[in-house]
Amino acid sequence: MSHSSAVAGEATYFDLHTQGLGYLNRIREIRPKRGKPFLACTIAALNGPTEAPEYRYFDVTVCGAEAQQLVNRYASAVDQGRKVLMGFRLGDLWTDLFRYSRGEKSGETGVSLKARLLFVSWVKVDGKLVYQARPKAESDDAVAAQASDTSAIAQPV
Numbered sequence: 585m586s587h588s589s590a591v592a593g594e595a596t597y598f599d600l601h602t603q604g605l606g607y608l609n610r611i612r613e614i615r616p617k618r619g620k621p622f623l624a625c626t627i628a629a630l631n632g633p634t635e636a637p638e639y640r641y642f643d644v645t646v647c648g649a650e651a652q653q654l655v656n657r658y659a660s661a662v663d664q665g666r667k668v669l670m671g672f673r674l675g676d677l678w679t680d681l682f683r684y685s686r687g688e689k690s691g692e693t694g695v696s697l698k699a700r701l702l703f704v705s706w707v708k709v710d711g712k713l714v715y716q717a718r719p720k721a722e723s724d725d726a727v728a729a730q731a732s733d734t735s736a737i738a739q740p741v
Contacts, residue, residue, distance in 0.1 A: 599675065600675065600676070600677060601673050601674065601675050601702070602673070602674040602675075602677055602699065603671075603672070603673050603674075604629045604630065604631075604671075604672060605629070605630055605669060605670065605671050605672070606627040606628050606629035606630055606639075606640075606642075606669070606670065606672065607627070607628040607667060607668060607669055607670075608625060608626075608627060608655065608658060608662055608668040608669075608670055609625065609626040609627070609628055609662065610624075610625055610626040611623070611624075611625045611655055611656075611659045611662055611663075612624055612625070614645075622645055622646070623645070623646040623652050623655060623656070624643065624644065624645050624646065625644055625646060625655055625701070626641055626642065626643050626644070627641070627642045627644055627670075627672060627674075627701070628640075628641055629641070629642060629672075640697065641696075641697065642674060642677075642697045642698070642699050643680075643696050643697065643698050643699075644674060644698070644699050644700060644701040645698075645699075645700050645701065646700075646701045647675075647700045647701060647702055648702060648703070650703075650704070651701050651702065651703060651704050654670075654704045654707065654715065655701070655704075657715075658707060658709065658714075661709050666709055666710050667708075667709070667710050667711070668707065668708070668709050669707070669708045669709075669711075670704050670705075670706060670707045670708070671704065671705035671706045672701060672703065672704055672705070673701075673702045673703040673705070674699035674700065674701060674702060675699065675700045675702045676699060676700045677697065677698070677699045678698050678699070679695050679696065679697060679698065680695070680696045680698050681693055681694070681695060681696075682694050682695075682696055703717070704717065705717045
């Protein structure tokens with residue numbers, strides 16, 4: 585449940601967060617026909633054994649001023665083809681169906697994992713630690729510890 589205390593008449597929520605580490609990709613500003621523009625990106629999250637990790641791709645909306653600032657700060661590194669690895673926390677995970685419009689899967693239905701990027705705990709560019717957030721709680725310490733043990737991770741294709 586949300587960390588805020590419930591006051592009479594105040595809504596409370598159950599929070600579902602996903603933490604991990606992954607590569608930052610496809611940073612872009614989305615300008616919907618209705619509504620405000622927002623920052624989005626794709627995170628290629630690492631999963632499985634460190635010798636042969638698999639990737640889970642999350643298409644995320646970047647939420648919060650700090651997360652937006654960090655994603656924008658490293659956008660040029662991503663555009664230059666550099667490897668930007670980060671520890672992250674996602675919230676509000678959902679799926680979205682789409683139809684492939686080209687390629688060998690053209691006409692088939694696909695599933696996209698969507699979420700909100702809530703927090704960036706650390707960032708490495710080409711293996712060098714360039715940002716480390718101050719831990720706010722013990723749960724963040726586990727993600728921060730991952731930052732120090734990423735040297736054996738295979739790079740995405």
